[in-house]
Amino acid sequence: DAGVIQSPRHEVTEMGQEVTLRCKPISGHDYLFWYRQTMMRGLELLIYFNNNVPIDDSGMPEDRFSAKMPNASFSTLKIQPSEPRDSAVYFCASSRDRPSNQPQHFGDGTRLSIL
Amino acid sequence: QKEVEQDPGPLSVPEGAIVSLNCTYSNSAFQYFMWYRQYSRKGPELLMYTYSSGNKEDGRFTAQVDKSSKYISLFIRDSQPSDSATYLCAITNNAGNMLTFGGGTRLMVKP
Numbered sequence: 001d002a003g004v005i006q007s008p009r010h011e012v013t014e015m016g017q018e019v020t021l022r023c024k025p026i027s028g029h030d031y032l033f034w035y036r037q038t039m040m041r042g043l044e045l046l047i048y049f050n051n052n053v054p055i056d057d058s059g060m061p062e063d064r065f066s067a068k069m070p071n072a073s074f075s076t077l078k079i080q081p082s083e084p085r086d087s088a089v090y091f092c093a094s095s096r097d098r099p100s101n102q103p104q105h106f107g108d109g110t111r112l113s114i115l
Numbered sequence: 116q117k118e119v120e121q122d123p124g125p126l127s128v129p130e131g132a133i134v135s136l137n138c139t140y141s142n143s144a145f146q147y148f149m150w151y152r153q154y155s156r157k158g159p160e161l162l163m164y165t166y167s168s169g170n171k172e173d174g175r176f177t178a179q180v181d182k183s184s185k186y187i188s189l190f191i192r193d194s195q196p197s198d199s200a201t202y203l204c205a206i207t208n209n210a211g212n213m214l215t216f217g218g219g220t221r222l223m224v225k226p
Contacts, residue, residue, distance in 0.1 A: 100211025
């Protein structure tokens with residue numbers, strides 16, 4: 001089985017530009033999670049989906065961030081406009097069931113640098 | 116105060132040493148307790164999972180939970196250089212649908 005696939009692996013862009021991060025979860029997984037990892041704040045949950053429906057987006061920092069899951073095999077996290085403080089590693093994870101019942105499988109992340 | 120606290124390290128030990136990694140948490144409603152391992156430039160991977168207070172063993176790894184003290188530990192016996200990574204504790208909320216992670220402890224095992 002292929003794991004969670006994220007693209008791009010690295011993104012460097014200038015402040016104010018739109019950034020789109022992509023994720024392909026593991027086939028058959030009904031839950032999809034977006035996380036952000038920084039040295040200062042650690043690994044933080046931004047939003048999660050169940051069966052393609054956003055369930056909790058309380059971790060999304062502000063309106064500049066949006067996430068979609070148009071189908072079971074694809075999700076995007078968009079930042080518009082981007083700011084230097086958005087620089088972080090963004091992870092996507094998927095699981096068959098809620099975290100208490102099934103492990104989350106993480107992708108290798110997108111390393112985002114906003115200049 | 117963060118909901119889950121973890122000493123960031125780094126923790127440096129010689130090969131073969133016993134390693135103790137710890138987390139404290141503040142919310143007594145937290146139900147499920149996990150340890151993830153993260154290698155450099157990789158995503159976290161699940162290492163251990165436990166629900167109740169007490170010990171759970173898997174090979175060289177032992178996870179320990181003390182709900183009365185809100186304290187969880189991971190012990191690594193006979194540590195190997197390949198164990199060098201960042202170890203993150205993670206705890207689910209009461210509904211079991213979201214994880215809160217500690218900040219991670221970086222471990223270095225020297226040959």
